[in-house]
Amino acid sequence: MATLPVLNQPPRRSGALLDNLARRMRLHAESVLAPLGLRPRHLVALTVLRDRDGSTQQALATTLMMDRATVVGLLNDLEADALIERQRSPEDRRRHIVQLTDRGAKRLAKAEFALAGVEDEVLAALDARQRATLYELLLLAASGTVPDCDPESHRPDPAC
Numbered sequence: 136m137a138t139l140p141v142l143n144q145p146p147r148r149s150g151a152l153l154d155n156l157a158r159r160m161r162l163h164a165e166s167v168l169a170p171l172g173l174r175p176r177h178l179v180a181l182t183v184l185r186d187r188d189g190s191t192q193q194a195l196a197t198t199l200m201m202d203r204a205t206v207v208g209l210l211n212d213l214e215a216d217a218l219i220e221r222q223r224s225p226e227d228r229r230r231h232i233v234q235l236t237d238r239g240a241k242r243l244a245k246a247e248f249a250l251a252g253v254e255d256e257v258l259a260a261l262d263a264r265q266r267a268t269l270y271e272l273l274l275l276a277a278s279g280t281v282p283d284c285d286p287e288s289h290r291p292d293p294a295c
Contacts, residue, residue: 160257167249171242172216178250180209181235181243184219189234191224218242 218239
């Protein structure tokens with residue numbers, strides 16, 4: 136059975152390449168995180184807690200786009216290893232404030248160092264300038280905003 140050609144489509148599509156690259160990055164990342172007792176979702180939670188200097192469990196669930204029960208399980212894992220601590224909010228005793236511990240900050244730093252090596256390995260075909268461009272383009276795509284490519288702009292977007 137013959138299929139109809141897809142009309143008005145560019146000859147190159149990025150989705151499959153991004154998926155392949157993400158899969159390679161994830162597999163390599165999991166292999167360096169496992170000896171540290173971490174999974175990618177642990178790393179994301181620890182990073183958010185560090186960058187925000189703590190968070191409520193509810194805000195963390197929203198940020199991580201996870202349901203509350205899943206976040207509770209995730210935090211249980213991290214708390215069992217003394218990477219985070221939960222305390223009752225002084226303003227609202229029904230809420231818990233989650234903080235990164237010193238041990239958690241040190242484990243996160245080790246993980247980030249190991250992940251830098253993963254990026255170097257997976258993106259070895261790109262030089263430093265190309266990696267910076269890739270990062271800017273991915274950041275732009277993830278934000279969902281349209282770049283300001285006006286040549287008269289005082290601060291033209293680097294994605295242009």
